[in-house]
Amino acid sequence: METKAYSQCEMCSARCPIEVTLDDGVVSTIFGNPAVGSIGTRLCAKGAAAKWFLNDTEKPTRPQIRVGSRGEGQWRDASWNEAYDYVADRLKAIAEKWGAQSILVGYRGSLNNEFVKAFARGLGTPNDFTHNSVCPLSLHTACQATLGVGRKALGFDIENSEYVVLYGRNIYESLTVAEVNQLMAAMDNGVKIVTIDPRASKTAVRSYYWVKIRPGGDWAFNLALMNEIIKSNLFDEHFVQTWVKDFDALRNYVEPYTPEWAEKETDVEAATIRRLVREFGEAKPKVIFHIGWFAARYLSEFHMRRSILFLNALMGSYEVEGGLFFKKGLTDVGRKGLKELDSTLDAPKGDRFDGIGPGKKFPIVDKGQGIAHMLVEAAETEQPYPVKALIIYRFDPLYSTPDTNALIQALNKFELVVAIDVNWSNTAWYADVVLPESHFLERGDPIQERKGLKPILALRRTVLPARFDTQPAWRIFKELANRLGFGDKFFYKDIDEYNEWKLSEAGIELSQFGKTGVVNLAKEKIWYDRDTGLKIKTPSKKIEVISAKMEGAGLPSLPPYEPLQVPEGKLRLIIGRNALYTQGSLSNNKYIKEVLPNHPIWINKKAAESLGINDGDLVLVSSDTGSGTTVAYTTDAIHPEAVYLPHAFGKRAKAQRYAYSVGLSDAELQNFATDYVGGSAAMQECFVTVEKISK
Ligand SMILES: Nc1nc2c(c(=O)[nH]1)N[C@H]1C(S)=C(S)[C@@H](COP(=O)(O)OP(=O)(O)OC[C@H]3O[C@@H](n4cnc5c(=O)[nH]c(N)nc54)[C@H](O)[C@@H]3O)O[C@H]1N2
Ligand SMILES: Nc1nc2c(c(=O)[nH]1)N[C@H]1C(S)=C(S)[C@@H](COP(=O)(O)OP(=O)(O)OC[C@H]3O[C@@H](n4cnc5c(=O)[nH]c(N)nc54)[C@H](O)[C@@H]3O)O[C@H]1N2
Numbered sequence: 001m002e003t004k005a006y007s008q009c010e011m012c013s014a015r016c017p018i019e020v021t022l023d024d025g026v027v028s029t030i031f032g033n034p035a036v037g038s039i040g041t042r043l044c045a046k047g048a049a050a051k052w053f054l055n056d057t058e059k060p061t062r063p064q065i066r067v068g069s070r071g072e073g074q075w076r077d078a079s080w081n082e083a084y085d086y087v088a089d090r091l092k093a094i095a096e097k098w099g100a101q102s103i104l105v106g107y108r109g110s111l112n113n114e115f116v117k118a119f120a121r122g123l124g125t126p127n128d129f130t131h132n133s134v135c136p137l138s139l140h141t142a143c144q145a146t147l148g149v150g151r152k153a154l155g156f157d158i159e160n161s162e163y164v165v166l167y168g169r170n171i172y173e174s175l176t177v178a179e180v181n182q183l184m185a186a187m188d189n190g191v192k193i194v195t196i197d198p199r200a201s202k203t204a205v206r207s208y209y210w211v212k213i214r215p216g217g218d219w220a221f222n223l224a225l226m227n228e229i230i231k232s233n234l235f236d237e238h239f240v241q242t243w244v245k246d247f248d249a250l251r252n253y254v255e256p257y258t259p260e261w262a263e264k265e266t267d268v269e270a271a272t273i274r275r276l277v278r279e280f281g282e283a284k285p286k287v288i289f290h291i292g293w294f295a296a297r298y299l300s301e302f303h304m305r306r307s308i309l310f311l312n313a314l315m316g317s318y319e320v321e322g323g324l325f326f327k328k329g330l331t332d333v334g335r336k337g338l339k340e341l342d343s344t345l346d347a348p349k350g351d352r353f354d355g356i357g358p359g360k361k362f363p364i365v366d367k368g369q370g371i372a373h374m375l376v377e378a379a380e381t382e383q384p385y386p387v388k389a390l391i392i393y394r395f396d397p398l399y400s401t402p403d404t405n406a407l408i409q410a411l412n413k414f415e416l417v418v419a420i421d422v423n424w425s426n427t428a429w430y431a432d433v434v435l436p437e438s439h440f441l442e443r444g445d446p447i448q449e450r451k452g453l454k455p456i457l458a459l460r461r462t463v464l465p466a467r468f469d470t471q472p473a474w475r476i477f478k479e480l481a482n483r484l485g486f487g488d489k490f491f492y493k494d495i496d497e498y499n500e501w502k503l504s505e506a507g508i509e510l511s512q513f514g515k516t517g518v519v520n521l522a523k524e525k526i527w528y529d530r531d532t533g534l535k536i537k538t539p540s541k542k543i544e545v546i547s548a549k550m551e552g553a554g555l556p557s558l559p560p561y562e563p564l565q566v567p568e569g570k571l572r573l574i575i576g577r578n579a580l581y582t583q584g585s586l587s588n589n590k591y592i593k594e595v596l597p598n599h600p601i602w603i604n605k606k607a608a609e610s611l612g613i614n615d616g617d618l619v620l621v622s623s624d625t626g627s628g629t630t631v632a633y634t635t636d637a638i639h640p641e642a643v644y645l646p647h648a649f650g651k652r653a654k655a656q657r658y659a660y661s662v663g664l665s666d667a668e669l670q671n672f673a674t675d676y677v678g679g680s681a682a683m684q685e686c687f688v689t690v691e692k693i694s695k
């Protein structure tokens with residue numbers, strides 16, 4: 001008999017709403033949830049490949065305890081009770097010997113954030129951290145310093161826009177289904193996409209204009225755009241007067257950065273910059289300078305991202321149709337917000353392992369995000385104190401933070417590493433204990449508030465019983481808390497009871513989610529009054545050119561531009577995502593591997609020629625930190641200073657037949673570099689040589 005169930009995909013963190021068709025209880029297809037048309041009724045290739053992952057036996061299928069040396073891959077099966085007791089006993093001993101602060105709790109943001117954060121609070125450690133320092137952190141910090149809210153507060157009305165300017169943001173490849181749908185609809189409406197990218201991405205080739213920029217040239221490019229917009233009086237004067245603090249400082253600051261100056265730094269012709277500025281000026285305010293997503297490329301990432309926020313201000317494109325908007329949620333429809341478990345526990349005080357805090361290395365970075373890539377330094381220096389245990393939930397730092405070998409050295413200093421994952425991540429492979437979470441179709445999670453112009457609440461519910469001996473996050477953290485003496489804080493008996501508690505102040509019942517798992521909160525789009533109602537939360541309540549937050553921490557708001565530098569004889573390694581892979585986490589998937597087993601390194605034809613490299617040659621790629629081999633793809637479609645690899649290959653867990661050791665891992669080539677203002681890693685401050693090995 002055919003039945004349908006509704007839930008959310010988790011093959012990446014976009015969490016598209018899905019419709020699962022079951023034949024006598026066996027999954028036959030997974031598709032988009034038609035009840036959520038605005039978010040997207042299609043699925044991407046990775047979502048469809050979830051079916052393979054469900055039945056994959058090359059993942060941990062019951063708790064694992066290491067028996068060989070770290071990373072050797074010798075494990076024994078354990079019962080859940082044994083594994084919980086084992087982890088809890090060791091955590092107690094470590095807390096007693098080294099203090100609770102020596103326990104680090106790392107995670108990638110998910111629906112289960114509140115359980116992970118509550119767990120860290122229960123342990124008494126101030127050291128919880130997300131994956132964000134290797135993704136959007138500098139952008140987030142830039143938004144906080146300029147608008148007083150984080151990056152997730154902003155949305156984009158792409159469908160109604162006239163110009164969408166993308167700084168790399170590769171919407172058609174590094175995707176969420178919703179944004180792909182929006183951009184396709186916008187193209188039907190005649191939008192002009194301007195993609196700035198050193199290589200021809202799948203979005204660049206579908207654009208009205210591809211700006212083949214020198215890698216890292218974005219900040220200089222933006223300074224010149226602002227120079228030209230202001231000089232040509234093409235900015236929205238009313239908006240700037242109403243909402244921008246210290247506009248004159250911005251005008252003076254960009255004065256020397258002319259299009260001719262930028263041409264030398266970015267390889268973009270001054271005439272192109274002038275033409276684009278005229279076109280943007282005429283289309284405003286329906287112009288979106290997309291703030292981006294992945295923002296862990298350069299030392300100057302923070303200032304580049306701030307310049308995007310300024311450009312949107314000059315166009316007056318905040319809170320307007322076809323521009324950017326502040327996302328709306330429960331409180332905008334007159335309801336109270338969802339409750340979260342972590343807010344019922346006090347946040348432990350004390351210095352953090354990662355150097356965030358007033359007067360510290362990262363004075364303006366949000367503690368709630370943490371800085372994952374500071375783990376190595378913390379372990380090596382034992383400053384401000386030794387770190388001894390690492391609990392990792394749904395995050396793979398050993399694949400996703402730069403310099404894999406340095407991190408392995410650091411992990412060897414830990415007395416306990418526990419990975420809670422659905423798969424053999426690199427980190428799980430190097431851990432002491434692996435607690436396997438159930439596949440996303442086999443579990444319920446906390447309700448999600450999806451903010452937007454028309455906000456909704458969405459429910460992930462259990463579609464299938466767990467096939468293997470795995471457990472959901474709500475249970476894993478509760479069981480550990482029970483054994484560590486703060487089980488009373490994890491008061492719920494199951495996820496339904498927890499979700500009822502979560503909803504209890506919002507005045508919504510679990511039963512309202514009905515069959516499709518969605519509650520629509522607004523019939524019409526909600527816009528704030530753009531003259532009086534922008535939700536800017538800086539001290540001045542305006543978009544701050546001179547940022548009170550930065551100045552208060554002794555950081556200059558408008559520092560002079562610093563020219564790009566590439567060491568003689570080296571190429572800059574640039575990176576991105578691939579449409580078929582979610583970082584490295586899904587690479588052991590038969591369906592995916594059938595379509596794209598491996599990926600070459602892109603290298604400019606002329607650059608390759610000068611190195612004696614032909615298309616299809618096997619090459620050795622080396623940096624100061626590591627080296628590896630792959631095949632060269634020579635093309636004009638990349639800037640000559642760059643080589644390009646997606647972050648998806650070179651996995652280390654031998655248990656995974658399809659992924660193990662296939663291709664080159666960019667993380668093994670990258671060294672430690674960081675944007676000390678915004679907090680992100682600076683992964684593209686990485687320079688390599690490429691040599692031919694053979695045909
Ligand atoms: N299929 C798929 N979709 C995903 C993901 C995935 O893993 N797979 N991951 C999701 C996540 S977590 C993220 S963060 C987003 C990331 O999405 P994006 O922010 O779009 O980031 P990337 O894919 O890293 O890179 C996009 C483009 O930036 C270009 N680029 C490199 N250097 C520069 C530069 O100096 N200047 C400019 N202007 N461009 C440059 C690259 O060539 C690449 O084409 O994708 C999300 N969507
Ligand atoms: N060198 C280099 N490093 C990078 C990047 C790069 O381009 N180059 N990209 C960066 C970016 S943009 C990002 S977002 C990060 C991504 O890196 P991570 O944050 O590590 O994200 P993922 O690879 O999506 O997943 C991490 C782990 O979560 C597991 N997982 C998936 N679903 C579930 C689940 O439902 N429950 C549990 N418990 N676990 C689950 C996966 O198996 C995987 O091991 O990497 C960053 N690091």
Ligand code: SF4
Nearest residue numbers: 009012015016044047
């Ligand atoms: S974008 Fe694809 S993989 Fe990610 S949640 Fe949506 S369908 Fe799943």
Ligand SMILES: [Mo]
Nearest residue numbers: 134135136294
């Ligand atoms: Mo990311």
